[in-house]
Amino acid sequence: MPSQTSQQELTTKGYTEAMRDALGEEMRRDPSVVVFGEGIGPRGGNWGETTGLYDEFGPERVIDTPISELGFTGMGIGAAMRGLRPVVNLMFVDFFGEAMSQIMNQAAKWHYVSGGQVSVPVVFWAVMGSGNYAGAHHSGCLYPLFMHIAGLKVVTPATPADGKGLLKSAIRDDNPVVFLAHRMLWDFQGPVPDGELLTPLGEARVVRSGTDVTVVAIAQMVHEAARAAKALAEEGISVELIDPRTLVPLDVETILASVHKTGRLVIVDEAYARCSAAAEISALVAQEGFKWLRAPIRRLETLPIPHPVAAPLEEAMLPNAAKVVQAVHDVMQAG
Amino acid sequence: MPSQTSQQELTTKGYTEAMRDALGEEMRRDPSVVVFGEGIGPRGGNWGETTGLYDEFGPERVIDTPISELGFTGMGIGAAMRGLRPVVNLMFVDFFGEAMSQIMNQAAKWHYVSGGQVSVPVVFWAVMGSGNYAGAHHSGCLYPLFMHIAGLKVVTPATPADGKGLLKSAIRDDNPVVFLAHRMLWDFQGPVPDGELLTPLGEARVVRSGTDVTVVAIAQMVHEAARAAKALAEEGISVELIDPRTLVPLDVETILASVHKTGRLVIVDEAYARCSAAAEISALVAQEGFKWLRAPIRRLETLPIPHPVAAPLEEAMLPNAAKVVQAVHDVMQAG
Amino acid sequence: MEASKQLLLDLYGQMLLIRRFEEHVRKMARSGALAGFPHAYVGEEAVAVGVCAHLDENDAVFSTHRGHGHALAMGCEPRRLLAELLGKASGYCGGRGGSMHVSAVEKGFMGCNGIVAANMPLAVGAGLSARLNQDGTVAVSFFGDGASNHGAFHESLNLASKLMLPVLFVCENNQYATHTSFESVTANTDVASRAAAYAMPGVAIDGNDVEAVWQAAGEAVGRARDGEGPTLLECRTYRTVGHHEHGPVYGEYRTKEEVDAWRERCPIEQLRGRLLGEDPELTAQFARLEQEVAEVVAEAAEFAEHSPYPKPSVREEQAYA
Amino acid sequence: MEASKQLLLDLYGQMLLIRRFEEHVRKMARSGALAGFPHAYVGEEAVAVGVCAHLDENDAVFSTHRGHGHALAMGCEPRRLLAELLGKASGYCGGRGGSMHVSAVEKGFMGCNGIVAANMPLAVGAGLSARLNQDGTVAVSFFGDGASNHGAFHESLNLASKLMLPVLFVCENNQYATHTSFESVTANTDVASRAAAYAMPGVAIDGNDVEAVWQAAGEAVGRARDGEGPTLLECRTYRTVGHHEHGPVYGEYRTKEEVDAWRERCPIEQLRGRLLGEDPELTAQFARLEQEVAEVVAEAAEFAEHSPYPKPSVREEQAYA
Ligand SMILES: Cc1ncc(C[n+]2csc(CCOP(=O)(O)OP(=O)(O)O)c2C)c(N)n1
Numbered sequence A, B: 001m002p003s004q005t006s007q008q009e010l011t012t013k014g015y016t017e018a019m020r021d022a023l024g025e026e027m028r029r030d031p032s033v034v035v036f037g038e039g040i041g042p043r044g045g046n047w048g049e050t051t052g053l054y055d056e057f058g059p060e061r062v063i064d065t066p067i068s069e070l071g072f073t074g075m076g077i078g079a080a081m082r083g084l085r086p087v088v089n090l091m092f093v094d095f096f097g098e099a100m101s102q103i104m105n106q107a108a109k110w111h112y113v114s115g116g117q118v119s120v121p122v123v124f125w126a127v128m129g130s131g132n133y134a135g136a137h138h139s140g141c142l143y144p145l146f147m148h149i150a151g152l153k154v155v156t157p158a159t160p161a162d163g164k165g166l167l168k169s170a171i172r173d174d175n176p177v178v179f180l181a182h183r184m185l186w187d188f189q190g191p192v193p194d195g196e197l198l199t200p201l202g203e204a205r206v207v208r209s210g211t212d213v214t215v216v217a218i219a220q221m222v223h224e225a226a227r228a229a230k231a232l233a234e235e236g237i238s239v240e241l242i243d244p245r246t247l248v249p250l251d252v253e254t255i256l257a258s259v260h261k262t263g264r265l266v267i268v269d270e271a272y273a274r275c276s277a278a279a280e281i282s283a284l285v286a287q288e289g290f291k292w293l294r295a296p297i298r299r300l301e302t303l304p305i306p307h308p309v310a311a312p313l314e315e316a317m318l319p320n321a322a323k324v325v326q327a328v329h330d331v332m333q334a335g
Numbered sequence C, D: 001m002e003a004s005k006q007l008l009l010d011l012y013g014q015m016l017l018i019r020r021f022e023e024h025v026r027k028m029a030r031s032g033a034l035a036g037f038p039h040a041y042v043g044e045e046a047v048a049v050g051v052c053a054h055l056d057e058n059d060a061v062f063s064t065h066r067g068h069g070h071a072l073a074m075g076c077e078p079r080r081l082l083a084e085l086l087g088k089a090s091g092y093c094g095g096r097g098g099s100m101h102v103s104a105v106e107k108g109f110m111g112c113n114g115i116v117a118a119n120m121p122l123a124v125g126a127g128l129s130a131r132l133n134q135d136g137t138v139a140v141s142f143f144g145d146g147a148s149n150h151g152a153f154h155e156s157l158n159l160a161s162k163l164m165l166p167v168l169f170v171c172e173n174n175q176y177a178t179h180t181s182f183e184s185v186t187a188n189t190d191v192a193s194r195a196a197a198y199a200m201p202g203v204a205i206d207g208n209d210v211e212a213v214w215q216a217a218g219e220a221v222g223r224a225r226d227g228e229g230p231t232l233l234e235c236r237t238y239r240t241v242g243h244h245e246h247g248p249v250y251g252e253y254r255t256k257e258e259v260d261a262w263r264e265r266c267p268i269e270q271l272r273g274r275l276l277g278e279d280p281e282l283t284a285q286f287a288r289l290e291q292e293v294a295e296v297v298a299e300a301a302e303f304a305e306h307s308p309y310p311k312p313s314v315r316e317e318q319a320y321a
């Protein structure tokens, strides 16, 4: 549960709807918030993530762009340097490649390099993830690329509540934030606190407390891991499941405290293994939490191949609940 | 020493010169090898890396391009799909951002996605690295981005011999290879075997054998680590220094075998820490070599800030021999 | 250059095959039998067919997300194409590519592409290879009006023009990119006129008139093969179906009237009408053609549906060459 | 619009300051006192000065790797600029930016840029902000001939034109990108003519004639402030020094004769000659100006050289806002 919400009423909402609410609320609150991207005007975005905003705020603040990711991403950065708070909708994270130059060389660098003269409060929003047989050009996660680049923040909400609370915080953050929503959660329903909701960037969510093994899972994988944890509980294995929610800044403390308690760590990450978020978390724990480890740190990730369209191939390359159960068994046996 | 060279005579050569030799030899051997990029024609490249090639092979095979990184990188990929073996010179790795779409969505994917119908034998060559007060747009290492993307190979030579032997292998490889030479080694002289030299991708080099601690270092950091190892030897600490040379494929076996022997691991990586090569190596060892570890795995990396121009700031953000010595002391004390 | 009646009948048959193939794909997509979001080529058949008539398997066609028409026009087998769309092992790519990434290199079909505008630099590269090898082949990039606003357009046209490469840039201007009208996001919508910025010939043609496309493409391909460099061809056309099969055909972003008006200008019906006007005897032949095409599509459907999926065990084969 | 004598004298003074500042930078770079590869603006002063005369600190200037001239023309203090180039704590960015990344936001100088063409989309964004805030400011992107071949040019001009943003795209066509001649890699070298591809006015002017630049820029800035959208200004000029200070001025890629011919057309000397022709009495004033500028540069050098470096302890400050 997001921290500020203990007193608030809850309403069941969809993941997309919750993010749309967040954007609408922020646009209402702050006239400097603008949104642009392909088909986010009257169409309301590829998933309905901006439905209604064009009618409410008009073409000055809800801007349909040409297929010019480099150009309109840079436009967002330049506008942010001049005081606006753009939410740049890049549709799929796979298209960040078009705009990488602007994201990594401009957005990420100007605040520091200018000695703090400017800040770059821009959100780069997109959908990520596999599981829909969409193939090699629409299935990436890619957050490790943005985690590596100094100066960016990276957010990966797994629930409607986090979709809302983190997006609002991202929009108010004075730094460039890469905000990635998972495609398979598109219709996912969950309780969302009514009214203001600002979930801080850099605070993990302990999805489930446990004592035997720490499982860290990201985005859609949180739900696979939760299923696994439930099955394991029935066998008497107590899993502590942690959703970092933001990968930069990363709440290392919560992860380390959990490993201190359990002595075992499994990381479930849908991105490719090499130089991934899982690799980073593993390395942090192998350095700072080594003394508590009773077993090898286990990573579970997508195999390093471009996403094939064939269902059996895609399914075989992805982590899932069954594989998490297996990995937990492995580390329980190892020590 | 590269494996095939035990019988060969050695000549002292510069790092740049060795890579230029490699390219020239491959162009002479195989008419499908072409090179293009900005200023690589009559100018001979930003560092002289193509000096003489234009005169020898002419404008059909040594092509000066406009400042169109996306376009000419894609041109290299398309040409590779049709049977050429282009070496695309992107000058600085920082400029890969311009061409990221083509590298990550086209070059990396076509072989697998086509079911093996095409291959993409292209080399993306550039200089990387800090140490020259060049600032935020000309100092990146960025290899972790390319390591993360499935389908690419990644090469980081630290010596003239490896510059030559690995570049020749990269050109003959049927996959897209990101080949990054370090700016600070530009004039570095070292022994290079005369004649044919094909250093396999995926074979680490044990720079120095030792028994107390394994140090894995990449590119320019190999030299800092070697200095540290020498200093440590005088104190009686025996360092085994490993240069992976290629980060994809990574020679995990050599690293694991060393950790098996020493029980301690320090990784020296000039790239930013998060989701880095060091993170990956740490995670691999924390999973596969956990049982041999006596101490926390220690990463030494560049601080996560854009590169400042001021000398004291840049120096403070980089790993160096003194920091390696300190890190080795730490892990020796820890276990 | 005028097309013979035989040629026109041949082009007609190819357009019909594309149309019927796409109708089958649409049906499967809407029923859920085909996963994902296939982008049908309905209404634009004249472009692929008119251009590809000048090409063979030695040439290199780089296609888009809306590429089944290009594949068929290059002679791909409907059965292996459909199998690929379904992710089957018998598909051209063993089920890895699917609709947006299918390639059939043996046919000169270098692949659909899920990234808009990305095929333009690839085609330039194929042109470079052709020039270097002096092999007389040409490279073709098909792309949409939407793609013409991407930086890759600018860089590719300049490169191809300056290097005088045998490349055709074929803009399929169907006036929309998803639900965004070209005119609403584009300062200069006359794509052909932009060729001047690259000192390249630019030709605008009626993309629903297969003979016009065939003529213009013939000239451009001829120039390319003769070493006279690239051409930008703007084919003005319309997709009379939705952007993909899970979106609306009209409403929201365009009117029923607009779609209907373009349906009236159907490239297939137009050609049929014209040929029948010239020779009413053709009725029987058209009926036969219709029958043949239906059989080909039915056979392809049968084949594709009954083909097995690839085994999970092959998932990492060809990870590297 | 004609420039008054007083204005011309003022522009002259600014050009002279840039020239003398750059000469000092060049000397320091070649002696090793200044690390890195500064790109001097020598020969092109009329462009920055003629354009920036219409701007103030509320406007937004996005500059290039060759940006000291733009910074000075926007009123940056030579001492803080030079300190920044040396990586000193008293520089505009506390020594983090250096030559290729210095910014002085209080002066409307949004920064040099180490990535060619990257500033164009940024300027479009500043234009968007201006339009939304109705604040009457304009955004300027300076860029080279080389940058005009980058996809960012295409996307930015289309965006700015379609959205009718108050942006000036100022191409400093000095005919070379490092050692590559524009003509050798460009299909259409008439940059101004390419504005047509974006339905935008394009104007080519003599970039060594500060009055001509001032006039054309004045019109463009006026149109932008009046909500009439962007303009592409191509200023034809020449850098009479090397690409940077560790490369040759001539030889290899251009002849001494070519450089000498352009030196004859020095924007500063030309203006001086013209003003002296109109009023020979100005000799004394020119001498005074020369003296004043020399003092400013000497003082800046003194200040910069004696400023301390930033302390390593501040290295992570402002990592995030
Ligand atoms: C670089 C990139 N940006 C956005 C998309 C999402 N997208 C897929 S098709 C499409 C519209 C393309 O329009 P156009 O080029 O006119 O082709 P059409 O669909 O009309 O044939 C868009 C925006 C993409 N696939 N790639």
Ligand SMILES: Cc1ncc(C[n+]2csc(CCOP(=O)(O)OP(=O)(O)O)c2C)c(N)n1
Binding pocket: B038, B067, B069, B091, B095, B098, D065, D066, D114, D115, D116, D117, D143, D144, D145, D146, D147, D148, D172, D174, D176, D177, D178, D243
């Ligand atoms: C995207 C990118 N590509 C290449 C470079 C390397 N580079 C720096 S300056 C330069 C030449 C730029 O030429 P032009 O735009 O004409 O500006 P000029 O130097 O002539 O003022 C090049 C290629 C770069 N900095 N950024």
Ligand SMILES: [Mg+2]
Binding pocket: C144, C145, C146, C172, C173, C174, C175, C176, C177, C178
């Ligand atoms: Mg279209």
Ligand SMILES: [Mg+2]
Binding pocket: D144, D145, D146, D172, D173, D174, D175, D176, D177, D178
């Ligand atoms: Mg230039």
